Amino acid sequence: MISMHKIFRRLIVFSILLQLLIACPLQAFAESEEAIFAGGCFWCLEHDLEKLDGVVSAESGYSGGDLINPTYQDHSGHQEVVKVVFDSDIISYKDLLKQYWVNIDPFDNNGQFCDRGYSYKPVIFTSNQEQKRDAKESQETISVGLNIPLEQLKVDIVESKVFWLAENYHQDFAVKNPLKYNFYRSSCGRDNRLKKVWGEYKY
Structure with a gap:
Protein backbone atom coordinates (compact mmCIF):
# COMPACT_ATOMS: atom_id res chain seq x y z
CA MET A 1 0.00 0.00 0.00
CA ILE A 2 1.35 3.43 -0.98
CA SER A 3 1.93 5.71 1.96
CA MET A 4 0.45 9.18 2.13
CA HIS A 5 3.99 10.54 2.13
CA LYS A 6 4.74 8.94 -1.27
CA ILE A 7 1.45 10.14 -2.70
CA PHE A 8 2.20 13.65 -1.50
CA ARG A 9 5.67 13.57 -3.12
CA ARG A 10 4.24 12.36 -6.41
CA LEU A 11 1.65 15.11 -6.37
CA ILE A 12 4.42 17.69 -5.88
CA VAL A 13 6.44 16.26 -8.81
CA PHE A 14 3.34 16.18 -11.01
CA SER A 15 2.54 19.78 -10.05
CA ILE A 16 6.06 20.93 -10.98
CA LEU A 17 5.93 19.15 -14.35
CA LEU A 18 2.54 20.65 -15.08
CA GLN A 19 3.85 24.15 -14.33
CA LEU A 20 6.81 23.60 -16.65
CA LEU A 21 4.53 22.50 -19.48
CA ILE A 22 2.35 25.58 -19.00
CA ALA A 23 5.34 27.92 -18.82
CA CYS A 24 7.13 26.46 -21.86
CA PRO A 25 5.39 26.34 -25.27
CA LEU A 26 5.22 22.87 -26.77
CA CYS A 44 14.32 42.14 -46.10
CA LEU A 45 15.67 38.62 -45.87
CA GLU A 46 14.47 38.31 -42.27
CA HIS A 47 10.97 39.42 -43.28
CA ASP A 48 10.90 37.07 -46.30
CA LEU A 49 11.89 34.01 -44.30
CA GLU A 50 10.24 34.50 -40.91
CA LYS A 51 6.73 34.25 -42.35
CA LEU A 52 7.28 30.72 -43.70
CA ASP A 53 5.43 27.86 -42.05
CA GLY A 54 7.83 25.98 -39.82
CA VAL A 55 10.12 28.92 -39.15
CA VAL A 56 10.28 29.43 -35.39
CA SER A 57 12.31 32.65 -35.52
CA ALA A 58 14.48 34.76 -37.78
CA GLU A 59 17.03 37.17 -36.34
CA SER A 60 19.18 39.75 -38.07
CA GLY A 61 22.88 39.81 -37.34
CA TYR A 62 26.44 39.70 -38.62
CA SER A 63 28.65 36.76 -39.51
CA GLY A 64 31.47 35.60 -41.75
CA GLY A 65 34.21 37.85 -40.44
CA ASP A 66 36.66 37.87 -37.56
CA LEU A 67 35.71 41.16 -35.90
CA ILE A 68 34.48 40.57 -32.36
CA ASN A 69 31.26 42.28 -31.26
CA PRO A 70 30.50 43.89 -34.64
CA THR A 71 28.01 46.73 -34.80
CA TYR A 72 25.98 48.29 -37.58
CA GLN A 73 28.50 51.13 -37.65
CA ASP A 74 31.45 48.73 -37.82
CA HIS A 75 31.03 45.17 -39.04
CA SER A 76 34.06 45.06 -41.31
CA GLY A 77 34.64 41.62 -42.79
CA HIS A 78 31.14 40.43 -41.92
CA GLN A 79 28.01 40.04 -44.00
CA GLU A 80 24.58 41.11 -42.88
CA VAL A 81 22.94 37.76 -42.18
CA VAL A 82 19.77 36.18 -40.89
CA LYS A 83 19.78 33.24 -38.48
CA VAL A 84 16.72 31.10 -39.03
CA VAL A 85 15.54 28.64 -36.41
CA PHE A 86 13.13 26.18 -38.01
CA ASP A 87 11.11 23.10 -37.15
CA SER A 88 12.43 20.43 -39.50
CA GLN A 112 22.31 42.93 -53.54
CA PHE A 113 19.96 45.29 -55.33
CA CYS A 114 20.74 48.90 -54.34
CA ASP A 115 22.99 47.84 -51.44
CA ARG A 116 26.57 47.53 -52.62
CA GLY A 117 29.67 46.18 -50.98
CA TYR A 118 31.12 43.12 -49.28
CA SER A 119 28.70 43.14 -46.35
CA TYR A 120 25.75 42.67 -48.72
CA LYS A 121 27.04 39.78 -50.82
CA PRO A 122 24.96 36.57 -50.84
CA VAL A 123 26.34 33.66 -48.82
CA ILE A 124 24.99 30.34 -47.56
CA PHE A 125 26.65 29.46 -44.25
CA THR A 126 26.55 25.73 -43.49
CA SER A 127 26.93 24.21 -40.03
CA ASN A 128 27.52 20.56 -40.98
CA GLN A 129 28.25 18.27 -43.91
CA GLU A 130 24.57 17.58 -44.55
CA GLN A 131 23.80 21.28 -44.93
CA LYS A 132 26.85 21.70 -47.15
CA ARG A 133 25.71 18.86 -49.40
CA ASP A 134 22.15 20.18 -49.58
CA ALA A 135 23.37 23.71 -50.36
CA LYS A 136 25.57 22.50 -53.23
CA GLU A 137 22.76 20.34 -54.58
CA SER A 138 20.39 23.30 -54.47
CA GLN A 139 22.94 25.37 -56.38
CA GLU A 140 23.14 22.69 -59.06
CA THR A 141 19.34 22.54 -59.25
CA ILE A 142 19.18 26.29 -59.82
CA SER A 143 21.84 26.05 -62.52
CA VAL A 144 19.85 23.42 -64.39
CA GLY A 145 16.51 25.16 -63.80
CA LEU A 146 17.75 28.50 -65.14
CA ASN A 147 19.73 26.72 -67.87
CA ILE A 148 22.97 28.52 -67.04
CA PRO A 149 26.52 27.36 -66.20
CA LEU A 150 27.10 26.75 -62.50
CA GLU A 151 29.86 29.37 -62.36
CA GLN A 152 27.37 32.13 -63.19
CA LEU A 153 25.80 31.68 -59.76
CA LYS A 154 27.76 33.95 -57.45
CA VAL A 155 26.52 32.71 -54.08
CA ASP A 156 29.30 31.48 -51.81
CA ILE A 157 28.79 28.34 -49.73
CA VAL A 158 31.04 28.45 -46.68
CA GLU A 159 31.25 27.01 -43.18
CA SER A 160 29.39 28.90 -40.49
CA LYS A 161 31.25 31.23 -38.18
CA VAL A 162 30.09 33.00 -35.03
CA PHE A 163 26.70 34.68 -35.39
CA TRP A 164 26.52 38.10 -33.77
CA LEU A 165 23.03 39.40 -33.07
CA ALA A 166 22.35 42.83 -34.55
CA GLU A 167 21.07 45.74 -32.50
CA ASN A 168 17.52 45.49 -31.21
CA TYR A 169 16.16 48.19 -33.52
CA HIS A 170 17.06 46.00 -36.52
CA GLN A 171 15.00 43.04 -35.30
CA ASP A 172 11.55 42.79 -36.94
CA PHE A 173 12.22 46.12 -38.62
CA ALA A 174 9.57 45.48 -41.28
CA VAL A 175 6.92 44.90 -38.61
CA LYS A 176 7.94 47.80 -36.37
CA ASN A 177 8.44 50.31 -39.20
CA PRO A 178 6.20 49.25 -42.11
CA LEU A 179 6.20 52.61 -43.91
CA LYS A 180 9.99 53.01 -43.80
CA TYR A 181 10.51 49.36 -44.71
CA ASN A 182 8.14 49.35 -47.68
CA PHE A 183 9.60 52.60 -49.00
CA TYR A 184 13.13 51.24 -48.67
CA ARG A 185 12.30 47.91 -50.29
CA SER A 186 10.49 49.55 -53.20
CA SER A 187 13.09 52.25 -53.82
CA CYS A 188 15.86 49.65 -53.64
CA TYR A 201 10.61 29.74 -62.14
CA LYS A 202 9.53 26.53 -60.42
CA TYR A 203 11.65 23.85 -58.79
Missing part, protein backbone atom coordinates in the same frame (compact mmCIF):
# COMPACT_ATOMS: atom_id res chain seq x y z
CA GLN A 27 7.28 24.19 -29.65
CA ALA A 28 10.24 24.45 -27.29
CA PHE A 29 10.24 20.67 -27.02
CA ALA A 30 10.12 20.13 -30.78
CA GLU A 31 13.20 19.39 -32.84
CA SER A 32 14.59 22.61 -34.27
CA GLU A 33 17.56 23.40 -36.47
CA GLU A 34 19.39 26.57 -37.48
CA ALA A 35 20.39 28.03 -40.81
CA ILE A 36 22.34 31.20 -41.56
CA PHE A 37 21.97 33.11 -44.82
CA ALA A 38 23.29 36.38 -46.22
CA GLY A 39 21.27 37.99 -48.97
CA GLY A 40 21.63 41.75 -48.91
CA CYS A 41 19.77 43.86 -46.39
CA PHE A 42 18.93 41.71 -43.37
CA TRP A 43 15.65 43.55 -42.84
CA ASP A 89 9.21 18.44 -39.09
CA ILE A 90 7.37 21.25 -40.87
CA ILE A 91 9.95 22.77 -43.21
CA SER A 92 13.14 21.02 -44.26
CA TYR A 93 16.51 22.68 -44.78
CA LYS A 94 16.17 21.88 -48.49
CA ASP A 95 12.85 23.72 -48.66
CA LEU A 96 14.34 26.63 -46.75
CA LEU A 97 17.13 26.80 -49.34
CA LYS A 98 14.52 27.02 -52.11
CA GLN A 99 12.98 30.03 -50.42
CA TYR A 100 16.38 31.61 -49.89
CA TRP A 101 17.33 31.39 -53.57
CA VAL A 102 14.17 33.02 -54.92
CA ASN A 103 14.60 35.93 -52.49
CA ILE A 104 18.07 36.94 -53.71
CA ASP A 105 19.83 37.91 -56.93
CA PRO A 106 22.19 34.95 -57.41
CA PHE A 107 24.20 36.70 -60.14
CA ASP A 108 25.51 39.55 -57.99
CA ASN A 109 28.30 38.97 -55.47
CA ASN A 110 29.15 42.65 -55.15
CA GLY A 111 26.05 43.38 -53.13
CA GLY A 189 14.25 47.75 -56.52
CA ARG A 190 14.37 44.42 -54.74
CA ASP A 191 11.04 42.99 -55.90
CA ASN A 192 11.39 44.23 -59.48
CA ARG A 193 14.78 42.54 -59.77
CA LEU A 194 13.53 39.33 -58.16
CA LYS A 195 10.68 39.18 -60.65
CA LYS A 196 13.09 39.73 -63.52
CA VAL A 197 15.49 37.02 -62.33
CA TRP A 198 13.00 34.37 -61.29
CA GLY A 199 9.81 35.12 -63.23
CA GLU A 200 7.70 31.97 -63.15
Whole structure:
Protein backbone atom coordinates (compact mmCIF):
# COMPACT_ATOMS: atom_id res chain seq x y z
CA MET A 1 0.00 0.00 0.00
CA ILE A 2 1.35 3.43 -0.98
CA SER A 3 1.93 5.71 1.96
CA MET A 4 0.45 9.18 2.13
CA HIS A 5 3.99 10.54 2.13
CA LYS A 6 4.74 8.94 -1.27
CA ILE A 7 1.45 10.14 -2.70
CA PHE A 8 2.20 13.65 -1.50
CA ARG A 9 5.67 13.57 -3.12
CA ARG A 10 4.24 12.36 -6.41
CA LEU A 11 1.65 15.11 -6.37
CA ILE A 12 4.42 17.69 -5.88
CA VAL A 13 6.44 16.26 -8.81
CA PHE A 14 3.34 16.18 -11.01
CA SER A 15 2.54 19.78 -10.05
CA ILE A 16 6.06 20.93 -10.98
CA LEU A 17 5.93 19.15 -14.35
CA LEU A 18 2.54 20.65 -15.08
CA GLN A 19 3.85 24.15 -14.33
CA LEU A 20 6.81 23.60 -16.65
CA LEU A 21 4.53 22.50 -19.48
CA ILE A 22 2.35 25.58 -19.00
CA ALA A 23 5.34 27.92 -18.82
CA CYS A 24 7.13 26.46 -21.86
CA PRO A 25 5.39 26.34 -25.27
CA LEU A 26 5.22 22.87 -26.77
CA GLN A 27 7.28 24.19 -29.65
CA ALA A 28 10.24 24.45 -27.29
CA PHE A 29 10.24 20.67 -27.02
CA ALA A 30 10.12 20.13 -30.78
CA GLU A 31 13.20 19.39 -32.84
CA SER A 32 14.59 22.61 -34.27
CA GLU A 33 17.56 23.40 -36.47
CA GLU A 34 19.39 26.57 -37.48
CA ALA A 35 20.39 28.03 -40.81
CA ILE A 36 22.34 31.20 -41.56
CA PHE A 37 21.97 33.11 -44.82
CA ALA A 38 23.29 36.38 -46.22
CA GLY A 39 21.27 37.99 -48.97
CA GLY A 40 21.63 41.75 -48.91
CA CYS A 41 19.77 43.86 -46.39
CA PHE A 42 18.93 41.71 -43.37
CA TRP A 43 15.65 43.55 -42.84
CA CYS A 44 14.32 42.14 -46.10
CA LEU A 45 15.67 38.62 -45.87
CA GLU A 46 14.47 38.31 -42.27
CA HIS A 47 10.97 39.42 -43.28
CA ASP A 48 10.90 37.07 -46.30
CA LEU A 49 11.89 34.01 -44.30
CA GLU A 50 10.24 34.50 -40.91
CA LYS A 51 6.73 34.25 -42.35
CA LEU A 52 7.28 30.72 -43.70
CA ASP A 53 5.43 27.86 -42.05
CA GLY A 54 7.83 25.98 -39.82
CA VAL A 55 10.12 28.92 -39.15
CA VAL A 56 10.28 29.43 -35.39
CA SER A 57 12.31 32.65 -35.52
CA ALA A 58 14.48 34.76 -37.78
CA GLU A 59 17.03 37.17 -36.34
CA SER A 60 19.18 39.75 -38.07
CA GLY A 61 22.88 39.81 -37.34
CA TYR A 62 26.44 39.70 -38.62
CA SER A 63 28.65 36.76 -39.51
CA GLY A 64 31.47 35.60 -41.75
CA GLY A 65 34.21 37.85 -40.44
CA ASP A 66 36.66 37.87 -37.56
CA LEU A 67 35.71 41.16 -35.90
CA ILE A 68 34.48 40.57 -32.36
CA ASN A 69 31.26 42.28 -31.26
CA PRO A 70 30.50 43.89 -34.64
CA THR A 71 28.01 46.73 -34.80
CA TYR A 72 25.98 48.29 -37.58
CA GLN A 73 28.50 51.13 -37.65
CA ASP A 74 31.45 48.73 -37.82
CA HIS A 75 31.03 45.17 -39.04
CA SER A 76 34.06 45.06 -41.31
CA GLY A 77 34.64 41.62 -42.79
CA HIS A 78 31.14 40.43 -41.92
CA GLN A 79 28.01 40.04 -44.00
CA GLU A 80 24.58 41.11 -42.88
CA VAL A 81 22.94 37.76 -42.18
CA VAL A 82 19.77 36.18 -40.89
CA LYS A 83 19.78 33.24 -38.48
CA VAL A 84 16.72 31.10 -39.03
CA VAL A 85 15.54 28.64 -36.41
CA PHE A 86 13.13 26.18 -38.01
CA ASP A 87 11.11 23.10 -37.15
CA SER A 88 12.43 20.43 -39.50
CA ASP A 89 9.21 18.44 -39.09
CA ILE A 90 7.37 21.25 -40.87
CA ILE A 91 9.95 22.77 -43.21
CA SER A 92 13.14 21.02 -44.26
CA TYR A 93 16.51 22.68 -44.78
CA LYS A 94 16.17 21.88 -48.49
CA ASP A 95 12.85 23.72 -48.66
CA LEU A 96 14.34 26.63 -46.75
CA LEU A 97 17.13 26.80 -49.34
CA LYS A 98 14.52 27.02 -52.11
CA GLN A 99 12.98 30.03 -50.42
CA TYR A 100 16.38 31.61 -49.89
CA TRP A 101 17.33 31.39 -53.57
CA VAL A 102 14.17 33.02 -54.92
CA ASN A 103 14.60 35.93 -52.49
CA ILE A 104 18.07 36.94 -53.71
CA ASP A 105 19.83 37.91 -56.93
CA PRO A 106 22.19 34.95 -57.41
CA PHE A 107 24.20 36.70 -60.14
CA ASP A 108 25.51 39.55 -57.99
CA ASN A 109 28.30 38.97 -55.47
CA ASN A 110 29.15 42.65 -55.15
CA GLY A 111 26.05 43.38 -53.13
CA GLN A 112 22.31 42.93 -53.54
CA PHE A 113 19.96 45.29 -55.33
CA CYS A 114 20.74 48.90 -54.34
CA ASP A 115 22.99 47.84 -51.44
CA ARG A 116 26.57 47.53 -52.62
CA GLY A 117 29.67 46.18 -50.98
CA TYR A 118 31.12 43.12 -49.28
CA SER A 119 28.70 43.14 -46.35
CA TYR A 120 25.75 42.67 -48.72
CA LYS A 121 27.04 39.78 -50.82
CA PRO A 122 24.96 36.57 -50.84
CA VAL A 123 26.34 33.66 -48.82
CA ILE A 124 24.99 30.34 -47.56
CA PHE A 125 26.65 29.46 -44.25
CA THR A 126 26.55 25.73 -43.49
CA SER A 127 26.93 24.21 -40.03
CA ASN A 128 27.52 20.56 -40.98
CA GLN A 129 28.25 18.27 -43.91
CA GLU A 130 24.57 17.58 -44.55
CA GLN A 131 23.80 21.28 -44.93
CA LYS A 132 26.85 21.70 -47.15
CA ARG A 133 25.71 18.86 -49.40
CA ASP A 134 22.15 20.18 -49.58
CA ALA A 135 23.37 23.71 -50.36
CA LYS A 136 25.57 22.50 -53.23
CA GLU A 137 22.76 20.34 -54.58
CA SER A 138 20.39 23.30 -54.47
CA GLN A 139 22.94 25.37 -56.38
CA GLU A 140 23.14 22.69 -59.06
CA THR A 141 19.34 22.54 -59.25
CA ILE A 142 19.18 26.29 -59.82
CA SER A 143 21.84 26.05 -62.52
CA VAL A 144 19.85 23.42 -64.39
CA GLY A 145 16.51 25.16 -63.80
CA LEU A 146 17.75 28.50 -65.14
CA ASN A 147 19.73 26.72 -67.87
CA ILE A 148 22.97 28.52 -67.04
CA PRO A 149 26.52 27.36 -66.20
CA LEU A 150 27.10 26.75 -62.50
CA GLU A 151 29.86 29.37 -62.36
CA GLN A 152 27.37 32.13 -63.19
CA LEU A 153 25.80 31.68 -59.76
CA LYS A 154 27.76 33.95 -57.45
CA VAL A 155 26.52 32.71 -54.08
CA ASP A 156 29.30 31.48 -51.81
CA ILE A 157 28.79 28.34 -49.73
CA VAL A 158 31.04 28.45 -46.68
CA GLU A 159 31.25 27.01 -43.18
CA SER A 160 29.39 28.90 -40.49
CA LYS A 161 31.25 31.23 -38.18
CA VAL A 162 30.09 33.00 -35.03
CA PHE A 163 26.70 34.68 -35.39
CA TRP A 164 26.52 38.10 -33.77
CA LEU A 165 23.03 39.40 -33.07
CA ALA A 166 22.35 42.83 -34.55
CA GLU A 167 21.07 45.74 -32.50
CA ASN A 168 17.52 45.49 -31.21
CA TYR A 169 16.16 48.19 -33.52
CA HIS A 170 17.06 46.00 -36.52
CA GLN A 171 15.00 43.04 -35.30
CA ASP A 172 11.55 42.79 -36.94
CA PHE A 173 12.22 46.12 -38.62
CA ALA A 174 9.57 45.48 -41.28
CA VAL A 175 6.92 44.90 -38.61
CA LYS A 176 7.94 47.80 -36.37
CA ASN A 177 8.44 50.31 -39.20
CA PRO A 178 6.20 49.25 -42.11
CA LEU A 179 6.20 52.61 -43.91
CA LYS A 180 9.99 53.01 -43.80
CA TYR A 181 10.51 49.36 -44.71
CA ASN A 182 8.14 49.35 -47.68
CA PHE A 183 9.60 52.60 -49.00
CA TYR A 184 13.13 51.24 -48.67
CA ARG A 185 12.30 47.91 -50.29
CA SER A 186 10.49 49.55 -53.20
CA SER A 187 13.09 52.25 -53.82
CA CYS A 188 15.86 49.65 -53.64
CA GLY A 189 14.25 47.75 -56.52
CA ARG A 190 14.37 44.42 -54.74
CA ASP A 191 11.04 42.99 -55.90
CA ASN A 192 11.39 44.23 -59.48
CA ARG A 193 14.78 42.54 -59.77
CA LEU A 194 13.53 39.33 -58.16
CA LYS A 195 10.68 39.18 -60.65
CA LYS A 196 13.09 39.73 -63.52
CA VAL A 197 15.49 37.02 -62.33
CA TRP A 198 13.00 34.37 -61.29
CA GLY A 199 9.81 35.12 -63.23
CA GLU A 200 7.70 31.97 -63.15
CA TYR A 201 10.61 29.74 -62.14
CA LYS A 202 9.53 26.53 -60.42
CA TYR A 203 11.65 23.85 -58.79
